[in-house]
Amino acid sequence: MASEPVDVVLSFGGRPPTRERADAARNRLKVLVAAEKLFASANATDVTMEDIAREAGVGRATLYRRYPDPVSIAQALLGEHETELQQRILFGPPPLGPGGEPAERLSAFYGAMVDLLERHLHLVLGAETGRARFRTGVYGFWRKHVEVLVRASRIDAPASVVDVLMAPLAPELYEYQRGLGLSTAEIADGLRWLATRTLTPPPVNGLRPH
Known part of the structure; x- marks a missing residue:
């Protein structure tokens, strides 16, 4: 039987630690890595949410649940x-x-x-x-x-x-x-x-x- 995803504790950007499910943590890291790459390789103000979702390989709904823009x-x-x-x-x-x-x-x-x-x-x-x-x-x-x-x-x-x-x-x-x-x-x-x-x-x- 597959085990339930474990919770992980994260602290990012100076905010107090919060608990996050493992699958959500993976998606968050994929989004941040993708965004870092896009911001570094293009005009940062031209990067869209669609660009980030596509680069990260996540759905737009997943992206918007955590970040508004x-x-x-x-x-x-x-x-x-x-x-x-x-x-x-x-x-x-x-x-x-x-x-x-x-x-x-x-x-x-x-x-x-x-x-x-x-x-x-x-x-x-x-x-x-x-x-x-x-x-x-x-x-x-x-x-x-x-x-x-x-x-x-x-x-x-x-x-x-x-x-x-x-x-x-x-x-x-x-x-x-x-x-x-x-x-x-x-x-x-x-x-x-x-x-x-x-x-x-x-x-x-x-x-x-x-």
Whole structure:
């Protein structure tokens, strides 16, 4: 007699572990592998649910039961990498983690984001472009982090400067800059320049505050 499919425990994209039947787990992994391949080999924004279902060898109903659209699949794939970076920001050593000066921490954040964009741009383009970018929970985390740094910098800045500092991390802009021939080091250097000029307090009586 065939045994019943066993339950497996999964934790993906920083979410709490949930229990999942073995057949559902197999389908989930097939979908994610297929989607990763398609996002990497084509324009991520052109990938459709039908493309993913066909590549994964699953029915569209199976696909839609778990994911409403390609963006949600890209977000699931990207979640692991973004969660790891969030943990480094919250608990890691400075300057990315707590303890550094705001300008140094923003510079480190920019450098880490450039690295993430370079390694996973196809996923970010599928998950966080256009208005969809602002609806993701991780965008809210990044924005809050920058807001905290701006407030800690002791500069008199308008609230809108937070969004100005987030704007250079748009994946479409990163893709455009790489297409111009800018290297990752050049892009990161430009962002570090922006962080230093923006969050370094002005001198008081000719001296920088410590």
